[in-house]
Amino acid sequence: MHRRLLVVLVPLAVLLVAALGVPLSITVAEREMQETYVNRLNDVGRFASLAETALSTGRTEALQQELTRYHELYGIPVALIDTSGAVLLGPTDAYQEAARAEAALPRIVTAALAGARSEPSWEWAPWDDSALVVAEPVGRDSEVVGAVVTISDLSRTRELILVRWAWLAGLGLLPLLALTAVAWPVSAWVLRPVRKLDAATSRISAGDLTTRADAEAGPIELRRLAQSFNAMMDAVENAAQRQRAFVSDASHQLRNPLTSLRLAVESLAPHLRSEGDGQQVYDVAVDELKAMQRMLNSLQASARMESLRTASPVDLDEMLATRVDRWRALTATAGQTLTVDVPTGMRVLEPPGGLGSILDELISNALRLSDAQAVEVTARVVSAGAVVAIAVRDDGQGIDVSERAQALQRFWRSPRHQNVPGTGLGLAICADLVGAAGGELRLEEGLPRPDDSGHGLAAVVVLPVAPASV
Numbered sequence: 499m500h501r502r503l504l505v506v507l508v509p510l511a512v513l514l515v516a517a518l519g520v521p522l523s524i525t526v527a528e529r530e531m532q533e534t535y536v537n538r539l540n541d542v543g544r545f546a547s548l549a550e551t552a553l554s555t556g557r558t559e560a561l562q563q564e565l566t567r568y569h570e571l572y573g574i575p576v577a578l579i580d581t582s583g584a585v586l587l588g589p590t591d592a593y594q595e596a597a598r599a600e601a602a603l604p605r606i607v608t609a610a611l612a613g614a615r616s617e618p619s620w621e622w623a624p625w626d627d628s629a630l631v632v633a634e635p636v637g638r639d640s641e642v643v644g645a646v647v648t649i650s651d652l653s654r655t656r657e658l659i660l661v662r663w664a665w666l667a668g669l670g671l672l673p674l675l676a677l678t679a680v681a682w683p684v685s686a687w688v689l690r691p692v693r694k695l696d697a698a699t700s701r702i703s704a705g706d707l708t709t710r711a712d713a714e715a716g717p718i719e720l721r722r723l724a725q726s727f728n729a730m731m732d733a734v735e736n737a738a739q740r741q742r743a744f745v746s747d748a749s750h751q752l753r754n755p756l757t758s759l760r761l762a763v764e765s766l767a768p769h770l771r772s773e774g775d776g777q778q779v780y781d782v783a784v785d786e787l788k789a790m791q792r793m794l795n796s797l798q799a800s801a802r803m804e805s806l807r808t809a810s811p812v813d814l815d816e817m818l819a820t821r822v823d824r825w826r827a828l829t830a831t832a833g834q835t836l837t838v839d840v841p842t843g844m845r846v847l848e849p850p851g852g853l854g855s856i857l858d859e860l861i862s863n864a865l866r867l868s869d870a871q872a873v874e875v876t877a878r879v880v881s882a883g884a885v886v887a888i889a890v891r892d893d894g895q896g897i898d899v900s901e902r903a904q905a906l907q908r909f910w911r912s913p914r915h916q917n918v919p920g921t922g923l924g925l926a927i928c929a930d931l932v933g934a935a936g937g938e939l940r941l942e943e944g945l946p947r948p949d950d951s952g953h954g955l956a957a958v959v960v961l962p963v964a965p966a967s968v
Contacts, residue, residue: 507685511677515670523666527659534630534655538648539615541568542576542634545646549578549587549636553643562587576648578636581611586644596629596649603631603649610635610645627653691716695724707735760787811964812848814877814886815840821854825861829873832865840877846886846961849935853888853961856931859924860890860957868894870954874945879963885937886963891956893945902941925957937961 552561565576565588575596577588585593597603606616610633630650635642694712701709710731713724763783770776822838829836849856864873870892877888897905906929929939937960944954
């Protein structure tokens with residue numbers, strides 16, 4: 499937003515300076531050309547007055563010397579021409595050489611011989627190399643006997659215009675530089691409350707519901723927005739805390755009655771016959787009570803883990819070193835193999851509750867639910883080094899593609915696993931915790947099955963790489 503604000507302000511300032519500077523530059527150029535034209539007009543007016551006297555008296559030597567001297571001093575060809583266009587007096591060669599390059603000369607001379615004073619052509623642009631032709635009739639009305647013509651090279655005038663333009667551009671550039679230098683810290687100061695509010699929302703989206711926006715700084719509109727934002731977050735945090743407290747309290751309060759009920763049901767065992775309908779009902783009741791106890795334990799674990807919302811850095815290889823031996827013992831007991839391929843030096847943001855607990859759950863699912871023969875744990879840096887993908891793959895039954903999104907929902911269980919102990923909360927809790935650390939839990943295609951009938955399941959935990967300074 500800071501750069502976008504500067505992108506808006508600086509071009510507007512450039513347009514403002516241009517709106518003021520361009521007309522001023524045109525005025526400066528026109529003034530210089532007007533001054534040059536007036537000087538030439540005064541010169542030819544004076545020469546026309548002298549020429550009228552010289553032609554009437556026949557004494558032209560002094561006028562010839564003055565015209566030649568004028569050309570020598572100023573480098574401007576000046577000539578007295580008669581009504582036929584022939585040069586009577588002046589530096590003839592210099593005049594004719596300059597006249598060949600000026601297409602407008604015949605028109606201006608014709609107008610002067612007709613008794614009209616020439617008007618400037620106003621070709622003042624620095625990239626135009628035409629000369630200034632000024633003609634003054636000698637005589638008046640029907641008594642015009644000739645004209646005095648000057649052809650002035652405007653290169654010096656145009657150079658002077660360019661110098662003036664350069665000064666104007668420099669003077670216009672100074673406020674632009676000053677504006678840019680001031681706009682950067684000023685826009686940063688103006689946007690500081692917005693950046694703080696954005697940082698607060700980022701921390702909240704990462705799972706830290708205790709974050710609040712600064713409602714004491716910035717414009718009144720932003721302070722009101724921050725106050726409304728904080729009030730909303732207070733309501734959200736209170737609702738989340740009440741929800742967790744309710745789940746935890748309900749689970750705790752149900753534990754004792756459920757335990758008493760199980761003890762009461764199990765105390766009936768000596769009074770049942772080994773065979774018969776009563777025994778079957780008894781077994782079903784005990785199994786249901788055990789399932790309810792597992793459900794209560796999972797709900798309490800979910801409430802405890804959701805109360806933890808702070809992600810912390812962890813060295814992946816060091817964390818795995820404390821877990822791999824236990825995983826190998828579990829897989830060996832189940833007649834399965836475990837392969838771990840994790841490079842050293844990986845450092846990630848650990849989800850609340852611990853990354854090891856999440857991997858324990860994923861390994862447990864692979865052992866209990868998939869009938870796998872091989873389990874593989876790998877870790878790779880992806881997305882240009884921004885995240886690490888930790889995958890737990892197996893070669894078991896897997897889950898259909900249509901069921902993978904549902905498997906991350908709470909209490910969902912595959913129809914094939916209805917008779918396997920579980921609550922349907924494990925993957926959902928893991929997905930929530932990984933999301934709280936700014937990561938993602940995905941279910942993908944796993945290892946090929948031994949009978950080539952398809953692939954198993956892969957649970958991929960994607961976590962951000964921990965900053966080096968953390």
